[in-house]
Amino acid sequence: MGRLIERxxxxxxxxxxxxxxxxxxxxxxxxxxxxxxxxxxxxxxGILDRxxxxxxxxxxxNCCGGGGRNDLGMLSRTHWTQLxxxxxxxxxxxxxxxxSMMLPPELGMLFFGIGKVEQEALDTALRILLFGKFALSxxxxxxxxxxxxxxxxxxxxxxxxKEFVAPLLPTCKAYHHTPIVELDKAPKSxxxxxxxxxxDASRAIAGIFKLTDTPEPCHFRPxxxxxxxxxxxxxxxxxxxxxxxxxxxxxxxxxxxxERALLSELLIFEIIEDGGKRCQSARETEAC
Numbered sequence: 001m002g003r004l005i006e007r008x009x010x011x012x013x014x015x016x017x018x019x020x021x022x023x024x025x026x027x028x029x030x031x032x033x034x035x036x037x038x039x040x041x042x043x044x045x046g047i048l049d050r051x052x053x054x055x056x057x058x059x060x061x062n063c064c065g066g067g068g069r070n071d072l073g074m075l076s077r078t079h080w081t082q083l084x085x086x087x088x089x090x091x092x093x094x095x096x097x098x099x100s101m102m103l104p105p106e107l108g109m110l111f112f113g114i115g116k117v118e119q120e121a122l123d124t125a126l127r128i129l130l131f132g133k134f135a136l137s138x139x140x141x142x143x144x145x146x147x148x149x150x151x152x153x154x155x156x157x158x159x160x161x162k163e164f165v166a167p168l169l170p171t172c173k174a175y176h177h178t179p180i181v182e183l184d185k186a187p188k189s190x191x192x193x194x195x196x197x198x199x200d201a202s203r204a205i206a207g208i209f210k211l212t213d214t215p216e217p218c219h220f221r222p223x224x225x226x227x228x229x230x231x232x233x234x235x236x237x238x239x240x241x242x243x244x245x246x247x248x249x250x251x252x253x254x255x256x257x258x259e260r261a262l263l264s265e266l267l268i269f270e271i272i273e274d275g276g277k278r279c280q281s282a283r284e285t286e287a288c
Contacts, residue, residue, distance in 0.1 A: 001047070005055055013051070015078070016063040041073065048077040061109070067095070075107065080133050083108045089124045089262050093192045093209045094181045096131050101176055105132050105196065106169040112154075113138030122150065123237070124264040126157040127207055131194050134161045160236075164268065165196075165205060172196040175223045183211065190214040191258075197224020197269075201246070204269040210258040221253035222246075222269065229271050236266035243272065 005013065026033050051058065062069060062078035066085025075081060081103070084095045092110060099108050110132040112125055129135070139154065140146035146154075177193035190212045197204035204224045225231060227247035233254075234241045256265050 001051065002054060005051075005058065010058065012059045012061060014061040014063060017065065045073055045077060048074075052077060070099075070103075075103070080107045080109050082135075083110055083132065087111050087113050087125070089121050089128065089209070090183055090192075090211050092125065092128050093211070094183055096128050097176060097178065097181050097192050097194060100131060100174055100194070101179065104170070105172070105174060106166075107133065109133035109135050111135045111137050121262045122153055123266075124209060124262055126153060127236075127264055127266050128209065130157065130161055130165050130205065130266070131196065131207060134158070134166075160268075164203070168196060168198055168203065168205070171199050173199060173224050177220070177223075181211070188212055190216065191218045193218065193220060195222060195224055197222070201226035201229070202271045206267040206269070207264060208256045208258060208267070209264045210261055213261050217255040217257045219253050220256050220267070221251075222249050222267075225249060225269060226271070231269045232272050234268040234270075236268060237264075 001013075004010070025036055027036055028034075029039070048060065051060065060078040061080055061082070062074050063082040064070075067083055070081055070083075083099050084092065086092055086095065096108065096110060110129045112129055112135070134157075136154065136158075139150065143151070173196070175195040175197065177195060178189060178191060181189045181192045183189070188211065190210070192209040192211060193206065194209075195204060195206040201224060204222060206220065206222060208218045208220060210218070225246035227245075227250055229246045230243055231246055231249065232241055232243055233249070254267075256267075258265055
């Protein structure tokens with residue numbers, strides 16, 4: 001492996017695949033019965049330790065069939081991990097919600113590929129990537145083959161991630177407003193709500209992902225804002241903005257209407273200085 005790294009001057013090494021179930025089991029070693037996975041991980045950890053020592057600038061990406069091998073031993077020896085091979089909402093939403101309670105969000109890579117996402121769920125499929133390590137794959141065989149609508153949306157979310165979200169992630173406070181997201185049995189979760197906020201409360205991002213066709217809105221109260229400050233709130237779906245006090249937003253919240261399942265809203269909060277138009281109440285969204 002070292003020869004390949006040096007021959008091709010690799011910057012990033014991706015590990016994928018793992019022993020299959022048919023290869024697992026037990027064997028006798030030195031008079032003792034041992035689990036073969038134990039030996040496998042001892043060898044793998046040793047390889048990674050030697051690589052990290054020999055090539056300290058090499059970035060190592062962990063993957064195991066998408067979402068496997070996410071033990072702390074592997075994650076302490078790699079730089080990030082692919083959370084799942086699933087690219088479609090609502091599974092990506094459920095996985096991002098759950099795994100971001102275990103891992104810092106910047107370590108959990110999520111993929112988007114146009115071939116695996118329904119056209120009407122494009123925004124949702126791209127928005128959930130903002131809550132992890134953003135990755136793209138399979139947009140088209142060339143730029144000329146990417147639909148204009150898809151390219152426009154991808155550029156929008158890539159820029160938002162690079163300019164607003166990525167600098168926020170390493171030190172952000174993560175709030176799981178819906179810590180348990182149930183998709184497979186009743187009662188199913190109507191919404192998944194994630195909020196990432198700067199430690200100094202200067203900015204935040206919140207995703208409201210609708211999972212069922214409930215007619216009820218999502219009543220969202222941000223947790224990461226400063227109650228003494230005012231904020232510009234941008235609704236990504238329409239581009240409309242309002243100005244509201246952080247305290248009123250936290251106390252009264254916002255009713256977020258999402259038309260149907262697999263659609264979503266993205267809220268962007270940015271702190272502002274005194275001045276400008278303010279809402280008398282955080283509920284007066286339409287009037288502002």
